Amino acid sequence: MAGDLEKPGVNHWAVVSYASCFLQAGSPGDYLSYQRAVADQMLGRVFREKLGIVYGRDKLKKGTYGKPYWAGEGDVFFNISNTKGMVACVVSDVEVGIDTEKIKEARISVLRRCCAPEEISYILKESRDALIQERFFQIWTLKESYIKMIGEGLHFPLKQAVFSIEEEGAPYPKASCSQPGMFCQRKVGGYWISLCAQKEAEVTWQEPVRFPSIDG
Numbered sequence: 055m056a057g058d059l060e061k062p063g064v065n066h067w068a069v070v071s072y073a074s075c076f077l078q079a080g081s082p083g084d085y086l087s088y089q090r091a092v093a094d095q096m097l098g099r100v101f102r103e104k105l106g107i108v109y110g111r112d113k114l115k116k117g118t119y120g121k122p123y124w125a126g127e128g129d130v131f132f133n134i135s136n137t138k139g140m141v142a143c144v145v146s147d148v149e150v151g152i153d154t155e156k157i158k159e160a161r162i163s164v165l166r167r168c169c170a171p172e173e174i175s176y177i178l179k180e181s182r183d184a185l186i187q188e189r190f191f192q193i194w195t196l197k198e199s200y201i202k203m204i205g206e207g208l209h210f211p212l213k214q215a216v217f218s219i220e221e222e223g224a225p226y227p228k229a230s231c232s233q234p235g236m237f238c239q240r241k242v243g244g245y246w247i248s249l250c251a252q253k254e255a256e257v258t259w260q261e262p263v264r265f266p267s268i269d270g
Contacts, residue, residue: 066147066148066251066255066256067255068145068146069104069144069146069258070258070260071097071143072242072260073092073096073141073262073263074140074262075089075092096141100145101145105145107127110126113126117205119206120207121133121205131145131149132144132150133203135154135198140245144249146251151199151200151202153199157246165177169213172216173216176218177193188241192241195247196215196229201215202250203251217232217237227239229248242262
């Protein structure tokens with residue numbers, strides 16, 4: 055594993071795993087089960103290698119708004135996100151949230167409903183549709199990572215988490231937010247992966263994992 059955010063003196067950690075997993079066969083239900091199995095394998099690897107703990111779904115419970123949490127040994131926090139073609143997971147010693155989305159058409163109506171004026175300005179200052187779409191999902195995944203970290207989901211008003219991108223064009227752009235938390239993200243192919251940690255943490259991005267199709 056190789057870390058991109060090495061912060062001397064930071065006492066907390068987070069490990070991000072992600073995998074491309076494209077549907078080759080089976081129904082949508084088969085695909086969702088397949089993605090869950092992929093997530094379980096990635097989480098199991100981090101629990102085993104980082105913590106020496108055996109991961110199992112029998113040790114998971116859900117919070118008030120449905121966020122799964124670890125009810126087994128140790129103070130361990132995790133989160134999962136999946137979209138068509140990608141699964142991302144994070145394991146940490148502090149509360150975390152992760153979101154991944156494929157960059158696709160961005161509807162202006164959704165943008166205006168979910169984004170603050172300064173975020174809209176950042177997204178729309180690019181004239182090319184492809185860059186508008188990229189910036190929209192950059193901000194969207196950051197917002198999703200935050201509401202998943204706090205465990206409230208869409209019960210939290212998205213416009214109250216206002217993001218600014220501090221290093222535009224950087225390989226791994228830095229983001230700040232009007233809400234407390236540490237944020238980082240990566241663009242992997244046609245996908246954004248965004249992470250929110252409750253406290254400053256040293257983030258390790260595991261090398262992407264490739265899994266076989268549903269039918270092997």
